[in-house]
Amino acid sequence: MSLTLGAIVEALGGRLLGSSDMQMSGLAPLQTAQPSQISFLSQARYQSQLAPSLAGCVIVSPAFEAQVVQRTAAIITDDPYLYFARLTRLWKREHHKGTGPRIHPSAIIDPQAEIAADAVIGPLCVVERGAEVGAATVLKSRVTVGEDCKIGARCLLHSGVVIGADGFGFAPHQGHWEKIEQLGAVRIGNDVEIGANTCIDRGALDDTVIEDGVKLDNLIQIGHNVHVGRHTAMAGCVGVAGSARIGAHCTVGGGAVVLGHLSLADHVHISAASVVTRSILQPGHYTGMFPLDSNANWEKNAASLKQLSRLRERIKALEADIQNNKET
Amino acid sequence: MSLTLGAIVEALGGRLLGSSDMQMSGLAPLQTAQPSQISFLSQARYQSQLAPSLAGCVIVSPAFEAQVVQRTAAIITDDPYLYFARLTRLWKREHHKGTGPRIHPSAIIDPQAEIAADAVIGPLCVVERGAEVGAATVLKSRVTVGEDCKIGARCLLHSGVVIGADGFGFAPHQGHWEKIEQLGAVRIGNDVEIGANTCIDRGALDDTVIEDGVKLDNLIQIGHNVHVGRHTAMAGCVGVAGSARIGAHCTVGGGAVVLGHLSLADHVHISAASVVTRSILQPGHYTGMFPLDSNANWEKNAASLKQLSRLRERIKALEADIQNNKET
Amino acid sequence: MSLTLGAIVEALGGRLLGSSDMQMSGLAPLQTAQPSQISFLSQARYQSQLAPSLAGCVIVSPAFEAQVVQRTAAIITDDPYLYFARLTRLWKREHHKGTGPRIHPSAIIDPQAEIAADAVIGPLCVVERGAEVGAATVLKSRVTVGEDCKIGARCLLHSGVVIGADGFGFAPHQGHWEKIEQLGAVRIGNDVEIGANTCIDRGALDDTVIEDGVKLDNLIQIGHNVHVGRHTAMAGCVGVAGSARIGAHCTVGGGAVVLGHLSLADHVHISAASVVTRSILQPGHYTGMFPLDSNANWEKNAASLKQLSRLRERIKALEADIQNNKET
Numbered sequence: 001m002s003l004t005l006g007a008i009v010e011a012l013g014g015r016l017l018g019s020s021d022m023q024m025s026g027l028a029p030l031q032t033a034q035p036s037q038i039s040f041l042s043q044a045r046y047q048s049q050l051a052p053s054l055a056g057c058v059i060v061s062p063a064f065e066a067q068v069v070q071r072t073a074a075i076i077t078d079d080p081y082l083y084f085a086r087l088t089r090l091w092k093r094e095h096h097k098g099t100g101p102r103i104h105p106s107a108i109i110d111p112q113a114e115i116a117a118d119a120v121i122g123p124l125c126v127v128e129r130g131a132e133v134g135a136a137t138v139l140k141s142r143v144t145v146g147e148d149c150k151i152g153a154r155c156l157l158h159s160g161v162v163i164g165a166d167g168f169g170f171a172p173h174q175g176h177w178e179k180i181e182q183l184g185a186v187r188i189g190n191d192v193e194i195g196a197n198t199c200i201d202r203g204a205l206d207d208t209v210i211e212d213g214v215k216l217d218n219l220i221q222i223g224h225n226v227h228v229g230r231h232t233a234m235a236g237c238v239g240v241a242g243s244a245r246i247g248a249h250c251t252v253g254g255g256a257v258v259l260g261h262l263s264l265a266d267h268v269h270i271s272a273a274s275v276v277t278r279s280i281l282q283p284g285h286y287t288g289m290f291p292l293d294s295n296a297n298w299e300k301n302a303a304s305l306k307q308l309s310r311l312r313e314r315i316k317a318l319e320a321d322i323q324n325n326k327e328t
Numbered sequence: 329m330s331l332t333l334g335a336i337v338e339a340l341g342g343r344l345l346g347s348s349d350m351q352m353s354g355l356a357p358l359q360t361a362q363p364s365q366i367s368f369l370s371q372a373r374y375q376s377q378l379a380p381s382l383a384g385c386v387i388v389s390p391a392f393e394a395q396v397v398q399r400t401a402a403i404i405t406d407d408p409y410l411y412f413a414r415l416t417r418l419w420k421r422e423h424h425k426g427t428g429p430r431i432h433p434s435a436i437i438d439p440q441a442e443i444a445a446d447a448v449i450g451p452l453c454v455v456e457r458g459a460e461v462g463a464a465t466v467l468k469s470r471v472t473v474g475e476d477c478k479i480g481a482r483c484l485l486h487s488g489v490v491i492g493a494d495g496f497g498f499a500p501h502q503g504h505w506e507k508i509e510q511l512g513a514v515r516i517g518n519d520v521e522i523g524a525n526t527c528i529d530r531g532a533l534d535d536t537v538i539e540d541g542v543k544l545d546n547l548i549q550i551g552h553n554v555h556v557g558r559h560t561a562m563a564g565c566v567g568v569a570g571s572a573r574i575g576a577h578c579t580v581g582g583g584a585v586v587l588g589h590l591s592l593a594d595h596v597h598i599s600a601a602s603v604v605t606r607s608i609l610q611p612g613h614y615t616g617m618f619p620l621d622s623n624a625n626w627e628k629n630a631a632s633l634k635q636l637s638r639l640r641e642r643i644k645a646l647e648a649d650i651q652n653n654k655e656t
Numbered sequence: 657m658s659l660t661l662g663a664i665v666e667a668l669g670g671r672l673l674g675s676s677d678m679q680m681s682g683l684a685p686l687q688t689a690q691p692s693q694i695s696f697l698s699q700a701r702y703q704s705q706l707a708p709s710l711a712g713c714v715i716v717s718p719a720f721e722a723q724v725v726q727r728t729a730a731i732i733t734d735d736p737y738l739y740f741a742r743l744t745r746l747w748k749r750e751h752h753k754g755t756g757p758r759i760h761p762s763a764i765i766d767p768q769a770e771i772a773a774d775a776v777i778g779p780l781c782v783v784e785r786g787a788e789v790g791a792a793t794v795l796k797s798r799v800t801v802g803e804d805c806k807i808g809a810r811c812l813l814h815s816g817v818v819i820g821a822d823g824f825g826f827a828p829h830q831g832h833w834e835k836i837e838q839l840g841a842v843r844i845g846n847d848v849e850i851g852a853n854t855c856i857d858r859g860a861l862d863d864t865v866i867e868d869g870v871k872l873d874n875l876i877q878i879g880h881n882v883h884v885g886r887h888t889a890m891a892g893c894v895g896v897a898g899s900a901r902i903g904a905h906c907t908v909g910g911g912a913v914v915l916g917h918l919s920l921a922d923h924v925h926i927s928a929a930s931v932v933t934r935s936i937l938q939p940g941h942y943t944g945m946f947p948l949d950s951n952a953n954w955e956k957n958a959a960s961l962k963q964l965s966r967l968r969e970r971i972k973a974l975e976a977d978i979q980n981n982k983e984t
Binding site: 171315 | 487618
């Protein structure tokens with residue numbers, strides 16, 4: 001499969017330096033690209049890779065135009081990374097034209113589920129009674145969409161995703177747990193992507209809600225009645241406990257944990273592996289992780305850490321002592 | 329679907345204030361309930377939501393009777409949260425009467441597996457040779473129960489659960505790993521619930537054991553030969569390493585890690601995201617997580633943390649200095 | 657099923673004390689083994705279990721020969737743990753002779769996928785177009801191998817594994833995320849084992865690579881373009897972010913997180929639940945986890961921790977004060 005530079009610029013815009021008839025056979029990073037491949041420079045710190053790159057065509061911002069005029073071909077655009085993103089989609093689209101059935105015959109779809117006319121349901125998916133899958137949404141293989149759960153348009157759910165398992169709700173009673181049936185569902189907006197084996201639980205009474213444009217990586221757990229605001233993104237292995245309310249345009253780093261019944265404002269950014277134990281009302285960047293060290297150093301510091309509040313008292317006592325000294 | 333208040337009280341007990349003929353169409357929280365819905369007040373701190381609630385019927389404890397006598401209807405019971413839990417189950421049961429086949433035709437069940445007469449096996453499940461699934465146990469879609477693994481009665485396994493994958497066992501030999509075949513199985517008691525995509529590995533020689541009444545949330549990893557005692561509950565994303573022995577009536581918060589070959593006594597409670605690195609012989613509440621802070625503050629404190637044992641020595645030196653001063 | 661000691665020694669070597677006709681019906685730990693079972697002693701610290709064990713045959717190193725000469729039977733070998741590992745494999749092989757179809761009829765295999773003649777594909781697996789599965793490789797139930805992904809020979813992929821879901825790649829644009837199609841694939845070497853529900857994402861342009869002999873436990877997330885070197889092992893719930901490069905012969909403890917675009921040298925060992933935030937160029941053992949404590953102590957120390965850099969300044973001020981005192 002290949003595309004001409006002319007076809008690329010016609011589809012995506014940008015100013016082409018070089019021949020529009022030139023055929024590109026693929027995309028590659030600057031360092032490994034071959035003369036038949038197209039590459040891009042999105043960050044100034046990688047500019048040293050530009051001159052030696054064998055790429056047949058490079059996508060750069062106007063600031064780098066002088067550095068590419070001698071090359072076979074280049075595309076000048078204001079945001080090369082965005083251009084590259086769109087080029088990957090153009091490539092994928094061309095590559096996949098007309099492949100695969102729309103609803104795989106091995107998928108198990110309840111007659112009372114509603115699948116939009118151009119949605120794609122992959123092999124061995126399960127779509128339960130009352131569920132809805134919106135237009136142009138794709139369920140890859142082995143996805144479960146539980147009873148009454150709604151998925152919007154243009155979503156992409158990767159293999160092994162489970163939407164609408166029961167939330168984790170039990171009432172303690174005489175030393176055992178009595179199940180609270182989870183009578184809510186899950187509502188997912190448009191343009192949402194959900195990574196492999198990620199789970200989003202149904203609400204207890206109300207629904208769990210994922211708003212438009214949210215992007216969730218693999219192996220994420222979203223508890224019941226959580227609300228995730230528009231265009232928020234979470235990296236792999238994040239856990240969000242029940243009834244947490246996460247704002248719009250937030251990012252949550254891999255392996256972070258958000259405890260239940262908390263609120264995060266819009267534009268809050270949580271570092272990887274940090275634990276959110278209280279609501280965050282101000283936008284900003286928040287972190288809490290133990291710094292990595294050699295195991296030997298860590299052992300010493302961790303032991304001292306268990307004495308830290310005592311050390312603080314000893315410092316206070318020293319300060320008082322010295323103050324006394326001065327005064328006498 | 330709807331239930332009369334009379335039918336509810338007949339099934340679940342409690343003292344009804346109001347008409348037993350009144351039809352309820354659903355359950356909802358106090359703040360969003362409509363006049364056709366039933367709600368509940370389980371914690372005194374939410375009592376301000378009671379008066380303004382539009383709910384047609386509210387479930388409250390005797391202490392709140394005076395506050396509900398003017399309402400259309402109420403149910404008085406000693407433990408409203410427990411009553412609510414049971415009401416959700418009544419609702420679900422009515423809602424699901426007679427739906428779905430008992431064993432979905434797409435499930436792959438080995439002829440040498442044993443499925444109790446009233447167990448339910450969902451679409452695309454796999455039950456291997458020698459496995460047993462007890463009475464009234466439900467496997468939702470896409471659950472795997474491996475060879476020789478036993479699931480008790482009245483269990484609920486959510487989508488994507490894997491019971492009986494191999495434990496992670498290898499003998500190091502000349503720089504590579506030699507596999508130790510995992511010849512044990514998994515034994516799960518009665519009334520156990522297991523969340524979506526959770527994995528419980530088979531034992532190396534003996535079995536991995538999950539006792540009666542245990543509740544596991546989604547995306548939990550239970551290593552080989554772990555033993556989890558009765559009525560213990562674990563939140564999402566917990567990892568329990570091989571041969572750990574966890575007592576009865578414990579709780580483990582989301583994202584916590586329990587290292588291998590440790591013992592936890594009964595009634596031990598581990599906070600979310602904490603790492604259990606040693607056995608815990610006393611009941612109680614244990615925690616170890618880095619407190620969240622603004623990223624800027626965290627950076628300063630994390631840098632100091634790597635000096636902590638040196639700081640401790642400096643405090644000691646200061647104390648000695650001051651002591652010397654006093655003595656001279 | 658049973659094996660004679662003669663057959664065992666013929667297959668695996670070692671020096672037999674006792675009758676080669678003796679039948680063994682199974683393997684068990686020293687403490688629970690019965691007279692018809694074979695057991696092993698691999699670590700000197702368990703030697704007190706040797707004398708009282710009822711095991712019919714024990715595998716020990718030459719150092720323990722004097723302690724076993726009076727027993728019914730024993731096998732003397734230099735590395736009893738390795739011998740035990742091989743014995744488990746011999747047992748499994750005998751036990752499973754000729755069971756199950758090679759490619760389960762419920763598996764969905766694209767006609768353009770390539771499955772080696774003696775590979776085993778379990779129930780409800782999905783192998784997409786252009787994927788390759790090497791000789792003697794086993795996919796247990798419900799495994800997905802995505803388009804163009806290659807699995808080497810003698811690999812074992814457990815239930816629910818997802819190979820080749822899209823990497824998590826988006827370009828920010830005017831407050832939303834534009835998808836970067838993931839055009840690379842996943843390449844997995846020989847003798848790799850991958851635990852249940854573990855996910856390995858396809859690369860953005862280049863491939864994600866898992867080298868020979870790597871062992872991954874359950875519920876692990878491997879991001880796009882990660883490179884994992886030969887014979888590295890990772891315990892459950894580890895997350896490795898995109899483009900990280902992990903050396904050969906490393907170990908990563910359960911629940912640890914490796915951030916993106918980092919390099920780890922060969923022979924690096926990361927403790928459980930630690931977060932790798934920078935490249936590690938020297939072999940060694942690295943740790944970063946908050947030590948577990950009673951919740952009450954933790955609360956005091958965690959509060960002080962948020963003051964730690966201020967405490968450090970106060971110590972510095974005290975030192976200056978005392979120095980001044982001395983000089984005056």
